Amino acid sequence: MRAPQQERSRATQQRLLEATVDCLVLHGWSGATTTVIAERAGVSRGAQLHHYPTRAALVLAAVTHLAERRAEEIRKEAAALTGDRDERLDRVLDILAAAFTGPLFVAALEVWVAARTDPELRDALVPLEARVGREMHRLTVEVLSADERRPGVREAVQATLDLLRGLGVANLLTDDSHRRGLLLAAWKLQLTTILGT
Amino acid sequence: MRAPQQERSRATQQRLLEATVDCLVLHGWSGATTTVIAERAGVSRGAQLHHYPTRAALVLAAVTHLAERRAEEIRKEAAALTGDRDERLDRVLDILAAAFTGPLFVAALEVWVAARTDPELRDALVPLEARVGREMHRLTVEVLSADERRPGVREAVQATLDLLRGLGVANLLTDDSHRRGLLLAAWKLQLTTILGT
Numbered sequence: 284m285r286a287p288q289q290e291r292s293r294a295t296q297q298r299l300l301e302a303t304v305d306c307l308v309l310h311g312w313s314g315a316t317t318t319v320i321a322e323r324a325g326v327s328r329g330a331q332l333h334h335y336p337t338r339a340a341l342v343l344a345a346v347t348h349l350a351e352r353r354a355e356e357i358r359k360e361a362a363a364l365t366g367d368r369d370e371r372l373d374r375v376l377d378i379l380a381a382a383f384t385g386p387l388f389v390a391a392l393e394v395w396v397a398a399r400t401d402p403e404l405r406d407a408l409v410p411l412e413a414r415v416g417r418e419m420h421r422l423t424v425e426v427l428s429a430d431e432r433r434p435g436v437r438e439a440v441q442a443t444l445d446l447l448r449g450l451g452v453a454n455l456l457t458d459d460s461h462r463r464g465l466l467l468a469a470w471k472l473q474l475t476t477i478l479g480t
Numbered sequence: 481m482r483a484p485q486q487e488r489s490r491a492t493q494q495r496l497l498e499a500t501v502d503c504l505v506l507h508g509w510s511g512a513t514t515t516v517i518a519e520r521a522g523v524s525r526g527a528q529l530h531h532y533p534t535r536a537a538l539v540l541a542a543v544t545h546l547a548e549r550r551a552e553e554i555r556k557e558a559a560a561l562t563g564d565r566d567e568r569l570d571r572v573l574d575i576l577a578a579a580f581t582g583p584l585f586v587a588a589l590e591v592w593v594a595a596r597t598d599p600e601l602r603d604a605l606v607p608l609e610a611r612v613g614r615e616m617h618r619l620t621v622e623v624l625s626a627d628e629r630r631p632g633v634r635e636a637v638q639a640t641l642d643l644l645r646g647l648g649v650a651n652l653l654t655d656d657s658h659r660r661g662l663l664l665a666a667w668k669l670q671l672t673t674i675l676g677t
Contacts, residue, residue: 311597313510389596392649396593399586399652400508409653438666442643445663449646452589455596456606466642469635473670 296334296344298324303345307390312397317341339404343411346394349387350415354422357382361426368428369475375426376471379443380463383451392451419444429478439477446470493531493541495521500542504587509594514538536601540608543591546584547612551619554579558623565625566672572623573668576640577660580648589649616641626675636674643667 302324306315317338321331335341360378364371382388395412398405423440424431431437450466453459499521503512514535518528532538557575561568579585592609595602620637621628628634647663650656 309597311594314597392593395649395652396589397508400506400511405653412653435666438663441659441663442667445646445650446639446643447646448649449642449644452592452645452649453642455592456602456609462638466635466638469632470639 292334295324295326295330297348299326299331299334299341300345300348302326303341304349304386304390307342307345307393308386312393315342315393339407342394342404343407346391346408346411346415349390350418353382353387354418357422357426372427372475372478373471376443376467376474378426379423379447380450380467383447384454384460384463388451389455392455427474427478433479435477436479439474443470443474489531492521492523492527494545496523496528496531496538497542497545499523500538501546501583501587504539504542504590505583509590512590536604539591539601540604543588543605543608543612546587547615550579550584551615554619554623569624569672569675570668573640573664573671575623576620576644577647577664580644581651581657581660585648586652589652624671624675630676632674633676636671640667640671 299320302320303315306320306323309315310319317331318328320341321328324331331341335344357378361371361375364374366374394404394408398408420440423429423444427440429436429440431440450459450463454463496517499517500512503517503520506512507516514528515525517538518525521528528538532541554575558568558572561571563571591601591605595605617637620626620641624637626633626637628637647656647660651660
């Protein structure tokens with residue numbers, strides 16, 4: 284009887300985490316209350332409190348879940364790429380740009396901004412974000428097949444992620460895809476030169 | 481009697497706009513209510529409603545005020561620079577990075593993120609942000625003495641601003657200045673090459 288119950292618990296947790304991300308995207312931080320999230324997940328308040336006793340615990344678990352899901356998606360899409368090195372770089376940048384303009388980025392940004400003025404959330408989020416940031420960097424190095432021992436490569440990978448974060452914010456209120464496409468085309472050429480062959 | 485009253489009105493407006501920015505930085509969007517802002521400004525609710533009938537009107541005026549103040553500061557600091565072209569570029573990037581990590585950026589980000597899930601605020605903010613974005617681009621071209629007719633220069637100026645926006649977000653919860661310094665040092669070299677002599 285143990286295994287099915289663990290499975291049910293895991294399914295409930297998954298539903299709660301997905302609902303948290305959905306509610307952050309739909310209603311923003313202030314609208315994504317635990318009540319609204321439980322309703323969307325179709326989970327009782329009791330079950331919600333059993334798995335995640337506080338709103339902070341739920342949101343932090345959702346950010347972790349979200350980062351893992353994003354990393355998985357990027358790794359999977361990058362693994363499916365064919366073509367030479369330049370074509371791969373071109374496509375990898377598009378995959379990363381899609382990640383930084385999608386719902387997972389929007390949900391994470393809602394939490395970052397809320398954490399700025401919420402000390403409890405902030406203290407818990409900072410170490411988590413440091414870990415997520417390191418993993419995102421490592422993943423980007425991996426999917427770009429970048430050699431960080433070459434001068435400038437480490438900084439260029441970091442700049443790429445910071446640029447994409449900036450482009451994600453620029454896309455918050457309007458569809459910025461046309462401008463982003465032109466800008467990324469130029470960035471890809473730069474990056475190709477820096478990464479070398 | 482007209483002029484002194486206009487002056488008093490202008491002073492009241494300035495106090496309200498500064499208080500709005502302060503409250504956004506201190507309390508975030510949800511904490512920066514019109515009541516809290518009026519209290520901080522030392523302005524009666526009646527006077528506040530006379531000048532800015534809605535929270536959206538107040539916040540949009542504050543964003544405009546904030547963008548103008550930021551542009552003035554950048555222009556003034558850039559005008560005071562001496563040195564050759566490379567030294568100026570180095571310092572200009574530092575001035576811009578300071579703008580994108582300071583309180584004015586934080587206040588603007590609070591409003592952008594709130595506007596994403598607030599249709600009224602969003603509709604009013606989008607044209608304003610487009611204008612502010614164009615002016616920031618023009619200002620950056622000016623202070624970098626960049627020649628946008630050269631290939632790649634326009635995209636490089638845009639990438640600089642998007643990169644700085646990303647670095648601003650990366651600095652929200654922790655002091656990211658060490659990493660930012662290393663990253664900007666590498667970008668300055670890139671930008672020097674792209675802008676040419």
